Amino acid sequence: MELLFLWIEDFRRIRQQPFNFSGQFDFTITDSGNSKSRSYIIEIGLNENYQNIFPPQVSNITGIVGKNGSGKSTLMHCLKMMYGQLPRLLSPLIFSFLDLDKNTIYTYYYQKGGLSSMVTLNVILQGTKKVQERYIVAEAKPYSLVTLAGEHGKTRGLDFEFANFPCAFLSSNFDSHREEVYNGILNQSTRQRLDDCLQHYILSVERSAVKQGNKKKPALTIDPYPSHLRDFYKNELRSNIRFIAYANKRKTGRLPNLPTTIVIRCNFEDYEYLLENFQRSNFFIDRQNLEAFHKRAGDKLFQYKDKKKAFYDLIYLSAFYYALRYRLFKTNHYTPGDINGTIQSLLETSVELFAEIGRIMDGLAINEENKTEKSKLIHDLLGTKLFSALSEVTLEDDPIYRNDFSSFQFKVDDKLWNLLDIIFDFNYGEETSFLDFNWGDGLSTGEEALLNHFSRLYEIKKKIRQKPLLLLIDEGDLYFHPQWQKHYINDLVNGLKFIFSNNKVQVILSTHSPFIVSDLPKQNLLFLKKNITGQCIVADNEIQTETFGANIHELFTDSFFLSDGLMGEYSRLFIVNLIEEIKKEKIITIERFNNTYKNKVGLVGESFIKTKILELIASRADFNLINKIIDDRSAELDMLKKIRNQKSDDQNRDS
Incomplete structure (x- = not known):
């Protein structure tokens, strides 16, 4: 179902405001009630100027536009809670949906439940003759809230379950908003994804600690900081690779250029650490022997014709340095002399x-008294799985x-992740990071943001399969150069067509970029x-410009975007x-x-302003300065005359 209209009675800084999410319909709402029980009359009409410009997979795109602090995020938060946690959304709402399968417009309004301070609503719904000729307008129905302890609650009176109509939230922002309150939606914000990784890590550590405690073994040493960052990066890389493999396999030309390769480089971080700390009492390593051994290993690798074998042996070499650095050899098997002797024998x-x-x-025998995460990593790394994956x-x-x-x-x-999954945990164990990962042609911050954008959309697709989707995007153009902002809507539409080829996706996105506004008709925009x-209000009537295809400069000159001119x-x-x-x-x-x-004065780029400043200086100039200004201006005039005469001569020759 497509969300057409939302009335928010009182949510944070939004009070009694209408939000129209469909350019096809006009919703007019009038208040005829009192403070305890408000009655509204809603008339639904057709927009005679409506023109659908989106492909079949995209039911609609609505842009929420406004300056910082205008209420864009607040409206997004309300939508997230409405779809995911309506019983906890303690604000009376009115919302309308279009069910295309039944060709019916459904409207629901809050009536009771929640807090005693919540205002009861009553709604009389009217559809114009043209609307009723095309659609069935169902009678508005009340809903009630049953708020239970904790995060539980129920909504009664709706003819559908929000859970059957997935809502996803996409954001690259990393801010202070608590995302965990928005359960019930597919939250793909950077903040939530990092929180999910951290929660997963903490739970796994707790289970390991309990298991170790039951066996009466020494306490488990826990260092969560590098681990949860490692897990987050691992998840992001896996998400990127899965999407790229999916897209490249289908050879789509509808998306911006995606990486086709990844470069893995060995930086020998553990070896460098050993060189710098060879004199420490817990290493007892002969630096000259270590350097000679490293050179011999490098020379041997350089002779290889098979790069896969070189990669395989490099992993073993890096694991050897790793074991030396963290003293993983069994102490009763290797004395300090034995370690130097081993390097000498090699x-x-x-x-x-x-x-x-x-x-x-x-x-390698691992010291059972110090069986930590890093010792397990070596055993997981070195085995038949590595050879098979490679x-x-x-x-x-x-x-x-x-x-x-x-x-x-x-x-x-689709085969690459099997290899990366094996080496990734080892590479990011503890403080070490002996492998560097880079995309084949490199990615800018904007390119990486766009890749993450599409990768997260692909994750959403895998979860919802062929269900319809409401996609909320918070400043999706963040990190993009203005040239890329110009392409954002086009790239987004092409991405949705490709990823959600068998779905219906409604998009509601927030932005304050005129570049994006120029790609959406005015009927598809909400100006806040x-x-x-300090309250958020809808200001659609203040925008006189037809936005679709509008000149960016003209949009910038609109006082809604810049009230103090175009300069910084x-x-x-x-x-x-x-x-x-x-x-x-x-x-x-x-x-x-x-x-x-x-x-x-020479710094001023705007010629008109510079001229006015010079005129102001001239009004206070002494005789000599006036002469200098006249001479400078005369030189400028002579140059202009020369250019004019040249153009005149060229024109006469052509004729």
Whole structure:
């Protein structure tokens, strides 16, 4: 069902405001009640100028536009709670939906339940003749709230369950809003995704601690900070790879360029750490032997023709350094001398070097008295799974990396994550991070934000399958260059067509960018502003410009977007102060002009303002400065005359 209309009686800074989410219909609401029980008459009419501009998969896109503090986020919060936690939304509402399958408009209004202070509503619904000729307008029905303890509650009187009509929230913002209150929706905000990772990690640590306590073993050492960040990054990378593999497999040309490869580079962080700390009493490592061993290993890798084998052996080499750094060898098996002796024997061995390293690591005995997460990581890493996963992936033969045996370019496909999942936990265990991950051609902040955008949409698609969706997007153009903001709506529509090819998606997005406004008709926009009392109000009537295809400059000149002109506030105040300073002058000499005002005036880019400032200076200039200004202007006039004469000569020759 498509959300057509929402009336908010009293929610935070929104009081008695109508929000029309469909350009096809006009909702007019009038109040005829009192403070304890309000009666509203709602008339539904058709917008005779309505034109659908979206593909079949997109039922509608509504832009919520306004300055910071105008109420965009508040309206978004209300919508999230309405779909996910209506029994906890202690604000009387009126909402209308269009059920296309039944060709019926349904309207519901709050009547009782919740808090005793909530105002009871009554609604009389009227549809114009043209509306009733095309649609069935069902009689408005009351709903009531049953608020129970905790997060539980019920809504009575609705003919549907909000759970059957998924709502998703997408945001790249990382702010202070508590997202956990919006249960019941598919929350894909950055804040919520990080919270989910942290909650999952804490629960797993608690289970491990209880299990270890039951076995009466030493207490488990817990370091949550790097772990939950690791898990979050792992989830984001997995989400990106799954979407890219899905998109590249279908060879879609409707989306912006997506990475096709990922470059994994070994940075030998653990080796560098050992070199810097070789004199510490708990290492007892001969630095010269370690450097010689590392050089021999590097030379051996450089001789390989098979880059997959090089990658496999690099993982073992990195695991060896990791084990040395964290002293994972059993203390009664390796004395400090044995460690140096092992490195020396690796330098002198006639056996294939990496086969010997593999033998040492495969037989690694972990100290049972210090069985921490990092010891488990090594066992999980080194085994048949690594070899099997590596054999399935595709290494790209890029000339840039062909002779670089510390960098490996893998094709992004549905096999890649099997490999990354194995090495990822090991790579981000504790403080170490011996592998760097970068997209093949690199991504800017904006490109990465767009990739995350589509990856999260793909996750939503997998969860809802073919159900209709209300998609709430909070400033989706955040991090985008203005050129990319111009493409955002087009990219979004193409992405929705591709990802939700068998769905109906209604989009409600917040923005304060004129670039996005110019891609939406005025009928698809809600303009919000803050009134003198600080309340959020709908200000649609204040926008006179037809926005769709409008010139960006003209939108910027609309007082709704910029009330103090088109220049930045810092430069505006600089110019204002400069003018005030000049006005205080009685006589301005050439020396005073050159030392104080010449460079300041030269900074002003707007020619009209610069001319007016020079005229102000001229009115206070002495004789010599006046002559200088005249000479400068004469030179400018002579140049213009020369250009004019040249154009005149060219025109005469052409004719």
